[in-house]
Amino acid sequence: MEKKLMTTWYPKVLSLLTDKVKIKQIKSERIDCFYCSASVLIGNQLQEFLGRTVKAYIDLFDDVDKYKMPQFKMDLIFDEDKMEFYPTYLDLEETVLFVITKIEDAMQNVQTVQSWLSENNTDDIENIKAKPSADLLKWAYATLKVTVKNNFQGAAEHFQQYVDNYDWLINGTAKQRIQTFMEEDHTFEEYTEFIDRFRHLAVEIISLQKVAHFHMVRLDCEDIKHGLSEKAKSFAEMLLDGLVAKHREENERICQEFENIVDKALNIPEATKEMLDMVDYVNEAKSKGIAALNERIKELHLRLEYLLDVYIFDQKDLDLHVTVLLWPKKIIPIFDENDDLVEKAKLKGETELLAKREKLIVELEKLSHRSEEFTQCSELDLMPQYVNDVRTVQKRLQDAEELIEYINSEEVLYKWDLTTYPLADIIKVNTEPFQKLFALILKWQRSEKKWMDGSFLDLNGESLEAEVDEYFREVYKMLKFFRQKEKKAELEKKKVAPRRRVVAEEEVAEEKKENATMAMCDVVLSQIRDFKEVVPIVSILCNPGMRPRHWSQMS
Numbered sequence: 053m054e055k056k057l058m059t060t061w062y063p064k065v066l067s068l069l070t071d072k073v074k075i076k077q078i079k080s081e082r083i084d085c086f087y088c089s090a091s092v093l094i095g096n097q098l099q100e101f102l103g104r105t106v107k108a109y110i111d112l113f114d115d116v117d118k119y120k121m122p123q124f125k126m127d128l129i130f131d132e133d134k135m136e137f138y139p140t141y142l143d144l145e146e147t148v149l150f151v152i153t154k155i156e157d158a159m160q161n162v163q164t165v166q167s168w169l170s171e172n173n174t175d176d177i178e179n180i181k182a183k184p185s186a187d188l189l190k191w192a193y194a195t196l197k198v199t200v201k202n203n204f205q206g207a208a209e210h211f212q213q214y215v216d217n218y219d220w221l222i223n224g225t226a227k228q229r230i231q232t233f234m235e236e237d238h239t240f241e242e243y244t245e246f247i248d249r250f251r252h253l254a255v256e257i258i259s260l261q262k263v264a265h266f267h268m269v270r271l272d273c274e275d276i277k278h279g280l281s282e283k284a285k286s287f288a289e290m291l292l293d294g295l296v297a298k299h300r301e302e303n304e305r306i307c308q309e310f311e312n313i314v315d316k317a318l319n320i321p322e323a324t325k326e327m328l329d330m331v332d333y334v335n336e337a338k339s340k341g342i343a344a345l346n347e348r349i350k351e352l353h354l355r356l357e358y359l360l361d362v363y364i365f366d367q368k369d370l371d372l373h374v375t376v377l378l379w380p381k382k383i384i385p386i387f388d389e390n391d392d393l394v395e396k397a398k399l400k401g402e403t404e405l406l407a408k409r410e411k412l413i414v415e416l417e418k419l420s421h422r423s424e425e426f427t428q429c430s431e432l433d434l435m436p437q438y439v440n441d442v443r444t445v446q447k448r449l450q451d452a453e454e455l456i457e458y459i460n461s462e463e464v465l466y467k468w469d470l471t472t473y474p475l476a477d478i479i480k481v482n483t484e485p486f487q488k489l490f491a492l493i494l495k496w497q498r499s500e501k502k503w504m505d506g507s508f509l510d511l512n513g514e515s516l517e518a519e520v521d522e523y524f525r526e527v528y529k530m531l532k533f534f535r536q537k538e539k540k541a542e543l544e545k546k547k548v549a550p551r552r553r554v555v556a557e558e559e560v561a562e563e564k565k566e567n568a569t570m571a572m573c574d575v576v577l578s579q580i581r582d583f584k585e586v587v588p589i590v591s592i593l594c595n596p597g598m599r600p601r602h603w604s605q606m607s
Contacts, residue, residue, distance in 0.1 A: 057159070065094060066168060090181055091164040098159045098182030105155050106184055106192050113148075113199040121203070124148075128211055130279020133222045135214055137207075140565055142271070142493045145200045152192050156184060200425065203268035210264050210271060214280070218257065221283050231286055234294045240355055247362070250288035250531040257281040299355055303376045306348055310379045313337050317390040320397065324405075324465045327397045334390050346380055405462050409471065412455050416475045419449055423479050426486040430568040435494045443488040449479055485537075489530045489569070493576055496523045500583060505593045511594045517587045524580045531573035538570075 078086050113121055124147065129138045139147075162180045220226055233246060258281040264271040317334050321327035356373065359365075365373070422445050429438045456473055463470050499519065503511060 058162070065090075067435055087164070094162065095182045096179040098162060098180065099184060102159060102182060102184045103188055105158075106152060106188060109151055109155065110195055112193055113196065113203070113268070115199075115202075115282075121267050123265075123268060123270045125270050125272065126207065127274075128214065130276045130283075133281075133283075135211070135219070135222070135276055137211065141204060141208075144204065145197060148196050148200050149193060151539075152189065152196065154505050156189060200268070203266065206266040207264070207269040207271050210266075210273075214273075214276060218280050221280060221287070226287055230290055234291070240295070240299075240351075243291060243298075244358055247288050247291045247295065250284045254281040254288065257284060266278070290514065291548040292363055296359065296365075296369075296398070299352075299359065300369060300372065303352065303372050304351070306345060306376050307379065309341075309345060309384060313341065313383065317386050318393065321391065324401045324462050327394060327401065328465055330390075331394055334387065338387060342380070342383065348375060349380065352376060391415065403457065403463070408455065408462075412452060412459065412473065415448070415452055415455075415587055416473060416479065419445055419452065419479050420475055423482045423486075426569075427481070428568055429486070429490070429577035430572040432493065432497070432572065435490060435497060438490045439487075439494050442483060442490055445479075445483055446487060449476065449483065452476055485530070485533060486569075489573070492523070492526050492530065493572075495574065496527070496580070499523070500579070503583075507575070508594070511590055514591065516590060517584075520580060520584055520587055524577065524584070527573055527576050527580065531570060531577065534570050534573065 124144055126144065127138045129136060159182050162182065164178045164180055238246075257277055260273065260277055262272070262274055262277070264273060313334075316330060317337075319330065321330055352373075422441075426438070426442065429441075453476060454472075456476060460470050503516065
């Protein structure tokens, strides 16, 4: 408008004021006053024109004719997890007031008539003052601010609806709820319900009004809708990722349990108990374990029906699903192979058990013969060897008893009749007296050697006498035990039914065998009696009261 005035109206005014025909009646000395008056008049018109323009602009925002009100395009945006206007309210107000500022600055370069008629000297150019009145401008600014505030209220309320309904998605509330939910133990159905809640919320948000029209504002909501909808979807994806992770862990657990069954079913048992434990385990797996796993696989089917619609699995997860779904078929031949394995292990175990039985019988017979040989041991010089021989027999007998326990335990496992080995008890009963006797005689021999060859002055008469008496009593007890044992054996023979007579040579040999041990006891008792005769002399000579003068007198 300013350009149009300066190119049409103002040149015409200047043309009239400078027309020599029309101003010829004005005296030359009055011409300057005339041009000053003309400049003032032009300034008044321009000021009035600018004032009308201001009022006309303000009239555009009249509440009576709101349909004439100019509309400003604004957006509700979602940026960095924040909801806000773009441009802002202050930007809107500044834009509305900017027009007044432009009107205020308009027509400020209109030259006075004298300046226009003068030479083109930029330093002497004088412009007409045509600003709107300060009161008018103050009123205009105040009116427009109130108008903008009042007409922005609808847009602000629309924005507040987004804040009230969806601010919890971005202020940390939703994230905290999800974290708490995932830390707790929830069922698959509870997960899907929570996920669907966020998915429905995303659909609800994206279905909201795209553009909201108000008297002064055209509010575009596409960006905020998209941002909030994606935010809701991201929370749904977060829950879905957690659900898929649990689903994956359950699949891995199912595979691991099947693999455990395979490992135990195909493990070659080292012992019978291991084999029976394996049989019990496999039977339990067939009757209950596989049924429970199949139920869990059915639940996996139900989960997949949902997850395949909402989640894209990678190849690794798909392979895992295939593995889980095929396990019920793959496990059947494993059980068949286990049956064959058990039969072979059972046959092997039974064979080994029979071999152990035979080996035990042979060992007991050897030990029996060896224990009978102890009756022939009567050489006092070989007493250390006798003691070692007895210990060896006892050690082998102990091993045999442990083998008996093992064989009986295996027989219980195989549900066989328990075998008994009375010969082991006989060997034990026959061996123990000889072990005691041989150890006692060896101890006596060592004590006697110590007393006879050791330091004489270190002997104590009282303790020596007590020990010798003890040896005598113990050896006498053993002699008495073997005599009673011989008599008992003779009585047993008399009770037995008549048997064919044994040749005289065998009777003599047997008699010698029976008498060898008792003869050895008699010899040892004789040695102890001989030693006891010198004990009083030792007691006197080793008396603590002996002094050097006593030894001199005896010398």
